[in-house]
Amino acid sequence: MNHQIQQQVIKQFKAQNLNKAFSLIELSIVILIIGILVAGVTQSSRLVSQFRLTSARNITLGSPLPAIKDLALWFDAVNERAFDSQISDGSSIAYWQDTNPQNTTQYRFIQNTVSDQPFYTSKGINGLPSIRFISTINTTRMFATSLGSFPRNSTIFMIMRWDTLNASINASMFLGIGGEIDNVEFVIGGPNNFNFYFYPGVGNNLVGIIPNNTNYIMRRIYNSAINFSGLYLNGNLTASTTANLLGNYSNNGSTSMTLGNHAGAPRTFGGLIGEFIVYNRALTNDEIIDVERYLSRKWSIKLSY
Numbered sequence: 001m002n003h004q005i006q007q008q009v010i011k012q013f014k015a016q017n018l019n020k021a022f023s024l025i026e027l028s029i030v031i032l033i034i035g036i037l038v039a040g041v042t043q044s045s046r047l048v049s050q051f052r053l054t055s056a057r058n059i060t061l062g063s064p065l066p067a068i069k070d071l072a073l074w075f076d077a078v079n080e081r082a083f084d085s086q087i088s089d090g091s092s093i094a095y096w097q098d099t100n101p102q103n104t105t106q107y108r109f110i111q112n113t114v115s116d117q118p119f120y121t122s123k124g125i126n127g128l129p130s131i132r133f134i135s136t137i138n139t140t141r142m143f144a145t146s147l148g149s150f151p152r153n154s155t156i157f158m159i160m161r162w163d164t165l166n167a168s169i170n171a172s173m174f175l176g177i178g179g180e181i182d183n184v185e186f187v188i189g190g191p192n193n194f195n196f197y198f199y200p201g202v203g204n205n206l207v208g209i210i211p212n213n214t215n216y217i218m219r220r221i222y223n224s225a226i227n228f229s230g231l232y233l234n235g236n237l238t239a240s241t242t243a244n245l246l247g248n249y250s251n252n253g254s255t256s257m258t259l260g261n262h263a264g265a266p267r268t269f270g271g272l273i274g275e276f277i278v279y280n281r282a283l284t285n286d287e288i289i290d291v292e293r294y295l296s297r298k299w300s301i302k303l304s305y
Helices: 002-016 024-061 285-299
Strands: 071-076 095-097 108-110 119-121 130-133 142-144 154-164 172-178 183-188 194-199 205-208 216-223 228-233 236-241 256-259 270-279
Touching: 024 285, 154 172, 154 285, 172 270, 194 228, 194 236, 216 285, 270 285
Parallel strands: none
Antiparallel strands: 071 270, 095 108, 108 142, 119 130, 130 270, 142 256, 154 216, 154 270, 172 183, 172 256, 183 194, 194 205, 205 236, 216 228, 228 236
């Protein structure tokens, strides 16, 4: 845009001075005008970005999430307390702070090894702060440990977008939940291969469609009362299966989560994550609508309903 402004000003000036050579004063005037216009465009862009950020934070303040019981985790990249106060665009991320007001213990996703840390981008999903994972950095991942005995009955929401796969295995895993009893994995193997795995168990593998370079409100719900587990993208059911695993992931409080990769093998996620929410039960339809409409408004992602 700046180049276009420059060319327009010079073209207009040349037209008015077709038969005259540029004097030093005339050149100075042209440069001054270009500088003023460029500064105005830059300042305007900054104001728009700041407005979007302030608006998103105000929407968060009015969010229905804290009023819905059994909110277990709430990681929000837009929140001012999510990361180190000195973090800047492109910085690596050592931790992502849980900002759930229902928790007396505040949890964190942590990565102490600098070379394994994902990156902060101030203009991520629809121009809002997000965490960026690079698929070619095989060891990048974040961990949240000692989360207690998380129930398998749960509702998970995530603002996410995948761009590229880990080329070495042609798959990317962006979330894992595990305990000494059971674990689940969310894996992308391509646009037609969006997998959600239950372990242990046979026949608990969901496969759906998830095109890349697209922003999603992802929802995964597990409700043992009706034997149902489903994956939704922007309100659309992508895949479902009969659920048959009851109880918790862990009996001794050792449930952990891995973000942006497999806990051990290199299945690095190549994309962005903006918000991650977990409820320790299957939410009602009305509660789901409240949460997803909040996310839709904040992240400018259209729902199917």
